[in-house]
Amino acid sequence: xxxxxxxxxxxxxxxxxxxxxxxxxxxxxxxxxxxxxxxxxxxxxxxxxxxxxxxxxxxxxxxxxxxxxxxxxxxxxxxxxxxxxxxxxxxxxxxxxxxxxxxxxxxxxxxxxxxxxxxxxxxxxxxxxxxxxxxxxxxxxxxxxxxxxxxxxxxxxxxxxxxxxxxxxxxxxxxxxxxxxxxxxxxxxxxxxxxxxxxxxxxxxxxxxxxxxxxxxxxxxxxxxxxxxxxxx
Amino acid sequence: xxxxxxxxxxxxxxxxxxxxxxxxxxxxxxxxxxxxxxxxxxxxxxxxxxxxxxxxxxxxxxxxxxxxxxxxxxxxxxxxxxxxxxxxxxxxxxxxxxxxxxxxxxxxxxxxxxxxxx
Amino acid sequence: xxxxxxxxxxxxxxxxxxxxxxxxxxxxxxxxxxxxxxxxxxxxxxxxxxxxxxxxxxxxxxxxxxxxxxxxxxxxxxxxxxxx
Numbered sequence: 001x002x003x004x005x006x007x008x009x010x011x012x013x014x015x016x017x018x019x020x021x022x023x024x025x026x027x028x029x030x031x032x033x034x035x036x037x038x039x040x041x042x043x044x045x046x047x048x049x050x051x052x053x054x055x056x057x058x059x060x061x062x063x064x065x066x067x068x069x070x071x072x073x074x075x076x077x078x079x080x081x082x083x084x085x086x087x088x089x090x091x092x093x094x095x096x097x098x099x100x101x102x103x104x105x106x107x108x109x110x111x112x113x114x115x116x117x118x119x120x121x122x123x124x125x126x127x128x129x130x131x132x133x134x135x136x137x138x139x140x141x142x143x144x145x146x147x148x149x150x151x152x153x154x155x156x157x158x159x160x161x162x163x164x165x166x167x168x169x170x171x172x173x174x175x176x177x178x179x180x181x182x183x184x185x186x187x188x189x190x191x192x193x194x195x196x197x198x199x200x201x202x203x204x205x206x207x208x209x210x211x212x213x214x215x216x217x218x219x220x221x222x223x224x225x226x227x228x229x230x231x232x233x
Numbered sequence: 234x235x236x237x238x239x240x241x242x243x244x245x246x247x248x249x250x251x252x253x254x255x256x257x258x259x260x261x262x263x264x265x266x267x268x269x270x271x272x273x274x275x276x277x278x279x280x281x282x283x284x285x286x287x288x289x290x291x292x293x294x295x296x297x298x299x300x301x302x303x304x305x306x307x308x309x310x311x312x313x314x315x316x317x318x319x320x321x322x323x324x325x326x327x328x329x330x331x332x333x334x335x336x337x338x339x340x341x342x343x344x345x346x347x348x349x350x351x
Numbered sequence: 352x353x354x355x356x357x358x359x360x361x362x363x364x365x366x367x368x369x370x371x372x373x374x375x376x377x378x379x380x381x382x383x384x385x386x387x388x389x390x391x392x393x394x395x396x397x398x399x400x401x402x403x404x405x406x407x408x409x410x411x412x413x414x415x416x417x418x419x420x421x422x423x424x425x426x427x428x429x430x431x432x433x434x435x
Contacts, residue, residue, distance in 0.1 A: 051289040216318070320414065
């Protein structure tokens with residue numbers, strides 16, 4: 001009882017701080033200096049229509065590299081924590097009920113479309129909302145459908161690891177190419193900027209975001225596969 | 234509208250914190266943290282909102298020349314995009330540890346884990 | 352404009368309701384997880400109203416979809432500990 005009282009007291013304090021923040025909040029009337037720079041310079045400098053993508057991939061590309069690294073570490077630690085000790089007996093092969101015609105046919109029909117949509121989302125990241133992270137999540141959801149329809153099938157960790165490593169190396173490689181050929185690490189102007197608003201424009205942004213998408217998709221898939229393979233307590 | 238979103242975000246943070254502090258089941262605590270995470274993202278995006286402007290995507294509706302006067306602040310949005318992705322990573326990590334704890338002790342009740350209590 | 356504000360109010364009420372449903376310990380854990388996912392989904396519509404389509408997509412795909420499935424994978428493995 002006294003614990004609950006303390007919790008409520010603490011939350012009242014935090015709530016008072018939040019109320020103070022809200023009462024004194026004045027919305028900006030115009031963009032601040034940083035945002036104005038991004039809004040003005042994105043189109044002429046980088047040729048990308050989506051300013052958020054331009055910030056994530058180019059202006060703050062190093063942060064994205066860090067973010068992808070954090071995701072990789074998370075996937076690796078999830079794999080490590082959930083790994084079956086090799087001394088464990090082989091996983092008991094329970095006879096699961098078959099997944100059912102609807103799920104199997106649906107998977108066969110939907111999986112290519114889901115993968116295609118994921119690829120569309122991450123190749124058009126510089127033009128429309130979306131990009132590598134969203135596309136990667138969509139690809140991982142296709143993987144999830146496969147996990148649901150074939151629960152006992154062992155997926156190739158090796159394939160996921162290869163896709164993940166190659167995408168990561170390519171991401172860093174393009175970044176280093178930016179130092180050599182253009183203005184700095186992850187500069188997208190190593191390729192011609194092209195016509196504003198077309199698919200093959202904005203220099204290297206579609207290519208970088210494709211690799212980010214593959215890497216993120218592989219990392220989420222690896223988390224899902226690891227969690228789903230912990231069957232049978 | 235930004236004030237509505239901001240108030241909702243703050244309330245979600247408070248609800249999530251309350252749930253995380255009062256529940257005893259580890260999985261319920263993780264669910265509460267996920268709710269609080271959504272609230273934080275909502276507050277951050279609502280800070281960048283400006284009335285009467287559109288999304289920071291340049292096209293025929295928002296020509297490049299008028300961009301500064303027509304688009305919403307893109308910086309908080311980029312920040313929140315990162316925060317969401319990291320948030321799911323943190324949640325996955327917490328879930329993996331919760332599963333591991335359940336496997337070693339056979340319970341998810343936080344009050345049974347007294348090893349580090351003093 | 353008024354339509355937007357009305358919709359935002361509805362979304363706010365829905366989000367607070369689902370959040371309370373998710374964190375109160377009365378209901379079963381599966382319903383809590385689904386309510387948290389629903390709050391996240393409503394938040395993604397709110398992001399769309401706030402002019403952030405990128406964030407809305409990310410929240411819908413990652414925050415609402417993948418997180419819920421991660422929870423359910425773990426919930427399926429810890430069936431016995433659910434009622435602790």
